[in-house]
Amino acid sequence: MKKHYEVIVVGGGIIGTSIAYHLAKAGKKTAVFESGEVGKKATHAAAGMLGAHAECDKPGTFFQFARASQQVYQQLTIELKNNSGIDIRRHDGGILKIAFTESDRERLMRMAALDSAEWLTAEQVVDMEPDVTKDIIGANFIADDVHVEPIAVCKAFAKGARLFGADIFEYTPVIAIDTDSGVQIQTALGTVEAEHIVIACGVWSGPFFKQLGINKSFYPVKGECLSVWNDRIPLVRTLYHDHCYIVPRHNGKLIIGATMKPKNWDERPELGGIKAIIEKAKTMIPEIDKLKIDRCWAGLRPATVDGNPYIGHHPINNRILFAAGHFRNGILLAPATGEMIRDLIIGQPVKPAWIEAFKLERTEVVIE
Amino acid sequence: MKKHYEVIVVGGGIIGTSIAYHLAKAGKKTAVFESGEVGKKATHAAAGMLGAHAECDKPGTFFQFARASQQVYQQLTIELKNNSGIDIRRHDGGILKIAFTESDRERLMRMAALDSAEWLTAEQVVDMEPDVTKDIIGANFIADDVHVEPIAVCKAFAKGARLFGADIFEYTPVIAIDTDSGVQIQTALGTVEAEHIVIACGVWSGPFFKQLGINKSFYPVKGECLSVWNDRIPLVRTLYHDHCYIVPRHNGKLIIGATMKPKNWDERPELGGIKAIIEKAKTMIPEIDKLKIDRCWAGLRPATVDGNPYIGHHPINNRILFAAGHFRNGILLAPATGEMIRDLIIGQPVKPAWIEAFKLERTEVVIE
Amino acid sequence: MKKHYEVIVVGGGIIGTSIAYHLAKAGKKTAVFESGEVGKKATHAAAGMLGAHAECDKPGTFFQFARASQQVYQQLTIELKNNSGIDIRRHDGGILKIAFTESDRERLMRMAALDSAEWLTAEQVVDMEPDVTKDIIGANFIADDVHVEPIAVCKAFAKGARLFGADIFEYTPVIAIDTDSGVQIQTALGTVEAEHIVIACGVWSGPFFKQLGINKSFYPVKGECLSVWNDRIPLVRTLYHDHCYIVPRHNGKLIIGATMKPKNWDERPELGGIKAIIEKAKTMIPEIDKLKIDRCWAGLRPATVDGNPYIGHHPINNRILFAAGHFRNGILLAPATGEMIRDLIIGQPVKPAWIEAFKLERTEVVIE
Amino acid sequence: MKKHYEVIVVGGGIIGTSIAYHLAKAGKKTAVFESGEVGKKATHAAAGMLGAHAECDKPGTFFQFARASQQVYQQLTIELKNNSGIDIRRHDGGILKIAFTESDRERLMRMAALDSAEWLTAEQVVDMEPDVTKDIIGANFIADDVHVEPIAVCKAFAKGARLFGADIFEYTPVIAIDTDSGVQIQTALGTVEAEHIVIACGVWSGPFFKQLGINKSFYPVKGECLSVWNDRIPLVRTLYHDHCYIVPRHNGKLIIGATMKPKNWDERPELGGIKAIIEKAKTMIPEIDKLKIDRCWAGLRPATVDGNPYIGHHPINNRILFAAGHFRNGILLAPATGEMIRDLIIGQPVKPAWIEAFKLERTEVVIE
Structure with missing residues (x-):
């Protein structure tokens, strides 16, 4: 196994594989570490509604982000079929x-x-x-709230990422993350270091947040x-x-x-x-x-406490990023989340409103 | 394939395989013809309660027959394990x-x-x-209404029968039964004749009853x-x-x-x-x-119309027998049914009350 | 259950459901009788290659028929999605x-x-x-030998037929076909008569051929x-x-x-x-x-003996048709077979070469 | 959830559940923490041969331990059925x-x-x-190398332990083990402390060994x-x-x-x-x-490096024990391992040869 990647993604669900796909496509040498099988947890269980409206009842940043992600899906249907051979099974009924x-x-x-x-x-x-x-x-x-088949999207992201040069390590849990000098992870396959590490393992992200000094509960x-x-x-x-x-x-x-x-x-x-x-x-x-x-x-x-995901940099250590807590909206938000994390890493502009809404150090209002 | 057997059993559920097991053990050259897989229809779906009492609320011939069958099961547990290697998973809780x-x-x-x-x-x-x-x-x-695992009983009967010399033809539906000269069946594997034919295919026995001139509906x-x-x-x-x-x-x-x-x-x-x-x-x-x-x-x-199974000879043609219509009691009654059909064929005595209760030409009272 | 249909199709695999779909769409009151579940036998097991060339190595009538069927599939992809909501998963790689x-x-x-x-x-x-x-x-x-998902095609035909007014009876084997006065079938649900009966149950068609006086073995x-x-x-x-x-x-x-x-x-x-x-x-x-x-x-x-399917009328009784024996080509030939049977029933022209090639009374040369 | 147990077992495979069963039966308030489902990893995959001889070709301590465990199984068959209602499917053929x-x-x-x-x-x-x-x-x-059904044994241990008062937490990975003051674990359900912690999660024990300062690789x-x-x-x-x-x-x-x-x-x-x-x-x-x-x-x-499991105390911290690395012998050794860990915890005598053979601080000779 390689000992160094540009980006390590922790978690092989739809969020993690979307991030890996977008980074690998942008030329970044990326590795995904998944403790079990790609897409076999929350992704597998989801119905796949791209319900930008179903989940929101008012306009706002979350709604804008959801709509943007919905629109990325339009191009993804063809792009992923070409790049991975997998059809994400888009269904247009609304x-x-x-x-x-x-x-x-x-x-x-x-x-x-x-x-x-x-x-x-x-x-x-x-x-x-x-x-x-x-x-x-x-x-x-x-009409715009169509649906897709989540496991197909996730497998397409993973295979597409692989064919763009990424490595996907299944059955390889990340045991610890070290940030003393550079950033690196420990796994059963050994220690791997990277320029950036992205925590993207859904509700199982909690321990990594804690290890990294972030006091957020999932x-x-x-x-x-x-x-x-x-x-x-x-x-x-x-x-x-x-x-x-x-x-x-x-x-x-x-x-x-x-x-x-x-x-x-x-x-x-x-x-x-x-x-x-x-x-x-x-x-x-x-x-x-x-x-x-x-x-x-x-x-x-x-x-999460306020119902919004955490997407963004570690407040102190710029080499660590987070993309977790998507609640009922993981399938919907995976493309926009993948693009946003990619842009944060490669230094492309990201809408300031999105950074504000999803950053870790925001003030959270507990939702009922 | 052989062209002649002493007994042909039509149906490879728990009734048909019990009959085959008891006949093969008694030395009869027996063949079972099953349209699909052994035990994969009603047998597979049953819970396996040996509920002599659960299904009856009064003494009578049916109850006696059920109790007799329940008692055969006691010895079958060990006998079938020895003869087939399969444990029927008897559970004694009542x-x-x-x-x-x-x-x-x-x-x-x-x-x-x-x-x-x-x-x-x-x-x-x-x-x-x-x-x-x-x-x-x-x-x-x-306490006596214990339970067993129906598919295990059926597989044990089938494998036991096979090891006693019977042939079990799965995926081999009986297409027609001819009784013009002797008795024989038509199958995709060819025509096979026998001394006796037993119809034992549960609710799918109807067409064979009709072909054989018996006006009983299942x-x-x-x-x-x-x-x-x-x-x-x-x-x-x-x-x-x-x-x-x-x-x-x-x-x-x-x-x-x-x-x-x-x-x-x-x-x-x-x-x-x-x-x-x-x-x-x-x-x-x-x-x-x-x-x-x-x-x-x-x-x-x-x-069946009156809730009792049909077990016995064709009213006219002595070479044809029936064992079908066991309703909720197929697992319970399989051993006694197997023994009764065996005894009718090899000429051993059978309790007259049982013959009367289950014969085809009985007067049936419609149950609610 | 209705007691009369314009057309009864015996068999709910891809051939039977294609026939029902095409007839129902043409306005014929049609019923399919399937002994188990729609598409769960040979259809379910097929890989779905529309291999007009893969199966033929020379031009000829069979190849022409196969190519015609392949072309029908092009329009069916969209048509079946619209009419049934089911995507047949066409894959264009060749x-x-x-x-x-x-x-x-x-x-x-x-x-x-x-x-x-x-x-x-x-x-x-x-x-x-x-x-x-x-x-x-x-x-x-x-390039033209694409593939589809056979069970999806079959379910789409069945659901499409149903939405065009057909009845699909699953778990309803046809027990016998009577041709004495008109044509009718016997089933566990009762007797049903029709203007036309089509035998379309693959390798299990043999007994019906025989019952109807046709000496063809499958x-x-x-x-x-x-x-x-x-x-x-x-x-x-x-x-x-x-x-x-x-x-x-x-x-x-x-x-x-x-x-x-x-x-x-x-x-x-x-x-x-x-x-x-x-x-x-x-x-x-x-x-x-x-x-x-x-x-x-x-x-x-x-x-079949000569490797070609039987598609056409009973040699004597014009109300009975056959569509069986498609060997490795059932998925490929289902659309053209469905159209051909439809045309034979409603009196549309059918290519004489096809009628000749697939008729029952052809001279058959045994293939190796 | 309770915040304190006498013993926490990390791992719900056959080793962990055997330990919990033996401890709970001995009156210890015990909890098992399993990251997924009880018995669904290596236990589920094993064939269940109690092959004391199959795995050894010479007498010695390992063989003695294996034979002892084999003998415990004799009594366990009935004991577990009584205590859990589950039959471990012992098969005596050798x-x-x-x-x-x-x-x-x-x-x-x-x-x-x-x-x-x-x-x-x-x-x-x-x-x-x-x-x-x-x-x-x-x-x-x-003749003595009989076999059992591993998942049945494991489910019987788990249910038996539960009915003796143990708690089994499935889908609850242990995130970290703290030994600063007393011993405690962190989980998604909160922090739980105990008198003793036993690491028993097979090949996934590695990170816990490392966290606890033990340099052993699995x-x-x-x-x-x-x-x-x-x-x-x-x-x-x-x-x-x-x-x-x-x-x-x-x-x-x-x-x-x-x-x-x-x-x-x-x-x-x-x-x-x-x-x-x-x-x-x-x-x-x-x-x-x-x-x-x-x-x-x-x-x-x-x-493990030398082919023997680690069963025993932490070299320094007496409140921590290990039971992992059973290679091909987990099913066979589960009962003796459960008894040995129980005895170490409750202060019953354990054979010195076993302690020596399986202790962590032994000299290991690499096997081929």
Whole structure:
């Protein structure tokens, strides 16, 4: 194994592999160290909605960043296929954010300022998607909130990075990070040094933050999901209500998720969680309980105190960067995060508002 | 392939393989023809309770037959291990038939005449099984209603039969049965004749009955099940209420089942069915929804008009026999069915009451 | 269940569902009867190469039919996505038919007459695909021989047919076909009659041919396959030599197949077969043995005496049609077969050469 | 979560759970911290041979320890079933260590001094196991080298420990161990202190050794395995030659393994490894290549410099203990290791020879 890289990325999920892809493509000699398999943790569990709007209900820096990342995805579909041979399975239907009650509608209406959302009446919704329950009072339709297949994106980033010269070390946990003279990591394969190290391992970033003197806590919000074979429902658009969703994939499956279980680190789906999401899905599509189950799984979203990710330099040591805490938005934000970290490392300009919003030394307001 | 056998068995589920095992052991040159894989249909889906009492609430011929079969299992555990190398995973905990209401209790009390059932108060039950809900008013405990692993029993019968000289043809559907001169079957491997043919393919026996001039209809009652990893609940006894059960396996899993969906031929579990059994299980063990899901499946129980299986000779052609329609009791009744068919073929005495109860030309009373 | 359809299709593999799709789209009230799950037999096992050239080495009617079907696939990619929501995963790399020896080259040269094949030197091949072994002496490159994901095509046909009004009955074997007065089938769901019945169940069509008075035998040629995760080899084109292939999928897997085991009906992969295809793959890409195995499987190709499928009317009863025996070419020929059967039923013109080549009453020359 | 335990065990494989079981049973308040799932790493991958002789070819301390552990297993079979409800699937057939050549025989003859091994001629072997190749010249038969199902043993230890009051924290990696004042660990769930900490995480123990000032390196020896369905071969005894084996399980499967790939940390089976073990198995049982493949996997054996595990106290800090580096013998040695660590902690006597042989500060001789 080489003993020196320009950049070491700690974590081989969609954030880490996006960073590696963008750096390797820019000519940087990059290595990813992943404790298990590329994309097999939170990435694998995600539904892949590029929900810039689904997750925000007001304009602002986070929304701008999310929209920018969404737009990067447009070019990535073709670029990644060319560079890696992997199709990220982009699906263009958009999202219907359903309202069952007036209070649902009011909440959705806050989004009305955004020109990318369109309010539809119940009739319009049922006309577009005849299997949706008649119990709704309307929906916000967001055409731009498409979806992709997260594991495909991640594998494409990883293989693309490799073909641009990066090394991807799977089953190679980073045991410690030393910053005494230069920066280097310890692994079972030996010690490796680098110009820059990027911490990008989701909810498992906590210990590295601590080792590096950063007092930020991450906590997991476990989400349980399942998929069914959809051989009959002509659903084109993702349905979304109250953090739950039904996503129609191009492979003929529906992805249904997800529960929200804070501080539960166990990555296996529980009986109670599976029951809860079946019940929730049935409120959106009554006929869904006839569909055949494919499989169940769970994953851990990396939550931060204020709900925003940490993306940026170590406050003191410029050779260390962070890209973690993307909560429900890791898939959506991976491209913009990869570009931002690349630009910080190679010295390209980055929007000051983004640096401010995501820097580690920001003042954080606890969200409910 | 040989062109002649003493006995051909149509169907490689637990009934067909038990018959083949008992005949091969008795020296008969036997062949099993199975359209798919041995034990992969209803056998595979069953929980394996040897519930002579769970399925009957009064003494009678069926109960006697069930008890006899249960007793054969005692010797089979060792015999099959010796003859096939396969352990059928007998589990001796017994069954608790739970009562939530007075009407539950009354129904269970009909069983009181049987000396093998014992009424327990709620306190006694919770003392034995502390994770059972406090909402019960008592339970019938039946120590003899143990359980086994159905696919293991079936594979053991099949391998044992093979080692006694039988041939097992998997992926070889029987296309037609000819009875013009002698009896023979047509398969993709050619025509094969025999002294006797036994129809033993569960709910898929219908067409063969019809071809052979027997006007009996079978219908499936689909059951959906799931299993969970039980790493913490010290459950020793099977719990049972209203056709649903929680079975503690020796491999550390709980088997939870089952729905009852008559005339549904689809062997895949549906979302609605999975939800229903999770809900039901939670009424019996409230903490069960913390357990991690292992997998889901479904199977088809072969139902008959009067609820009893058909076991016996063709009314006219003595060379043809039937062993099908065991409904929820296939695993329980497989050994006694195998012995009975063997005895009918080799000319050993069979209890007249059993012949009467299960013969094809009986008068059937439709059950609700 | 309805008791009457315009067309009944027996078999829910890629041939049966293509026929149903094309008929339903043309307005015919159609039903498919499938004994198990749609696409779970030979379709599921196929690699999906649209190898009009890979399977033929000379021009002729079969080649013309294959090329026509290949061209239908071009429009189907978009059409099926629109009509079913399912992406058939078309992959445009083409096929490299590798020559290791002079005799390989001579055989490939017979294809030279076709303007769609291009001979490449070893240097050219390795330049295009650097991981291919240096032991080759050249390859025929056929850009048009792309590949698709067979199960996706089949599910898209089935769902598309359903959304055009067809009924798809899974887990519903056809027990018998009656032609005494009109045509009708018997199933566990009852008797169903139709204007036309199409037999399209691959190697399992034999018994129906026989029932209908047609003396044609089918036999299976079992093929064992496996897939690996390709995280590093930048393979774009399918490699092919001596009936074995390595197919790069857009999901980042390589499909490797396949053995040829005539008259083996067992659909499970055997140890010996898996070893054989690993060895074969290694002769094409030496580094392939470092890749991680994904899974193994097997399927049965429906072979006929002369290597051509039967597509056409019953010689006497015009209401019965056949579409079976596509051997290694089921995925490739499914669209053209679906169109041809549709045209025969609705009375559109069909190329006389195709009718001649595939009719049941042709003179068959046994192939080696 | 509690903040204090008497003993913390780091690692939830078979070594860690055995230690926890023995301590909890002895009344110690114990917690296990496992970074993933109990038993899902090397334990899960092992074949489960209790091969005291298979791994040693001469008497000595290691052999004595192995024999002692083997004997503990005898009582554990019943004890664990009673205490956890889990059956460890003991299989009593013994091992045949096959000789193909004179040099094989000579190596096996070194074992002749042991009264528990018995030399058999080729004829005797084939008489016992008719499917073994005729190419052998004899075999050593060791009746005591039975096998168990490793994951079952580990789950039984874990559940048993839990029911004796231990806590098992899955998905809870230990981030750091502090020894400044008392001993404590850091985890995502917070800081936990204890009287004693035991490091028992196999090849992943290295970083903890280093943190605790112990300069011992571990390295993995990756082993690839597969299983097949054995529906016909009446194999009773495990076959063994040159580190490869065929183990007949009571569930009707054969386990076939294993490759030896030092310093390969990737836990996924590779194509080349699977091919190698199929070839090797075929040399022992020629007919094995007809069997149907079940699945493939891989695992990492934790190797040490001199081939012996480290079991004992930290040289300086008496509150820290180690139990790691069991190489190919983890399943075999788990019970004796659990007892030895328990005795060291509760102050029971331990054989001085064992303490000497396995202590950390021993003089190590590098093995080939």
